[in-house]
Amino acid sequence: MSWLIDPFADFAFMQRALLGCLAISLGATPVGVFLMLRRMSLTGDAMAHAILPGAAVGYLVAGLNLGAMTIGGVVAGLAVALLTGAVARVTALREDASLAAFYLISLALGVLLVSLKGSNVDLMHVLFGTVLALNDAALILLCAITTVTLATLALIFRPLVMECADPRFLASVSRWSGPVHFIFLALVVLNLVAGFQALGTLMAVGIMILPAATARFWANSISGMLVVAALSASIASVIGLLMSYHAGLPSGPAIILSAGCLYLLSLGFGPVGSLYTRAFPRPHLDA
Template identity: 55%
Template sequence: MRRALAAVTALSVSSAPIGCLMVLRRMSLAGDAMAHAVLPGAAIGFIAAGLSLPAMSVGGFIAAMAVALLAGFVSHATPQRDDASFAAFYLIALALGVLLVSLHGSPVDLMHMLFGSVLAVDDAALVQIALVSSGTLCALALMYRPLVLHSLDPGHLRSVGGPGAAAHVLLLVLVVANLVSSFLALGTLLAIGLMMLPAASARFWVEGLPAMAAAAAAIGAVSGAAGLLVSFHAELPSGPCIVLICGAVYMVSLLFGRRNGLLAGHLPKSLYRARAGS
């Protein structure tokens, strides 16, 4: 449980700010596609080296980056839009990964790769998650301005000679690296949960990217701790509990969020003033 809490907290701190950039760029589906694309690479690493953390991580990273680059190439070389190309490639990757694991592993291996097991995170996985989280935060600090400008106005960044291509590639690398780390704990089907749900929730409460990133990281960390507690006391799978808590926070934010929440215009303004004062 201590390792699981440390892993979920580290993943939240690094994944949630990346998710904020993805939300601003309307690339949520792309993130979901890359999360599913981790599976065939991890399956190949599993076939080659068994349950080897380095082999599965490297395979998953290569596969997810390949899907991202192929989808981007198709959307630029053909009239097909990004969402259609990402959807096509992630479905192919997911089916291929399930097939490979089914042919060379057991049903337990398949369930572990699809849904993860955060309570089974060992010291090696925890070190990898910590390294990816630390590297992500350092990269965001060094490339913050290009990443933000490329997310909000890529045309302006290109017009002033900024590193638009480098910012785009860096964002893809950071997304894939965090998804591979999340895959170790939550599996390919749920890895995107800690990245996108807290970011989407935070947008209903705060203004400005720094505040949004901080709020998303806090939502992810608190939801992770709450999900672990619920799973422990109710004897339920930890990964789905964590993502469901994140989903519950999103639904509350969608309804009552002070920025464009569905019910925000119908609640007394004094209630929001009291919340802001507290």
């Protein structure tokens, strides 16, 4: 028990890291579930890299300043999302190809901008985050983004679920289709920026998508998947932080690797559609 409790009881930086990870787990995982249901999981990965140039510009202007990097990341992410949609609408290029192109340009440009002014340490900070160095301002930002995300999802929950099931039907009976899509993309960008502050650009999407994929093997309903995803992300956060503390591993990759292990266990032995249930299906009752 001391191995589990003492790091969080004795050290303030571990308490801050845990609070920040729990905030991200509550806010990012519902967005990840809807990304998965809408078959947009790779879109989340691309958007995670799209915020890098904006964060890099903020870094060039103000150094490792939370506000500047956050504003830059949000602006860059929203710009890439809007440009992707515009290119897909006015040219023959499909949206997935357009997004892939902008994501590759953004990743290369962001790394180049950080390298112009900073050291390799600064580049690693941007790419992999510093969850063990979260301060009060970062925690307030993470909790605020989580609050905004949950409140917004509660307001658009029904049309968002309908769009996952049948977007053409929603477009035919309601004007919510377009606004819901762009509101949802804004939530994706906000939560990627939140994850970026703690886990870095390359790891932020992991805490969003892996718990959502894990939840698919434990629940059939959307509400069930939302709960399981949040619990999975929280458990992975605790395990990853403990691994980082006791074994000296990088905290961000340790958290994402823990989430990956939970996903692999669920893939093999989860009660809904896993490899085990496919290999050994339950016998049906005779009528």
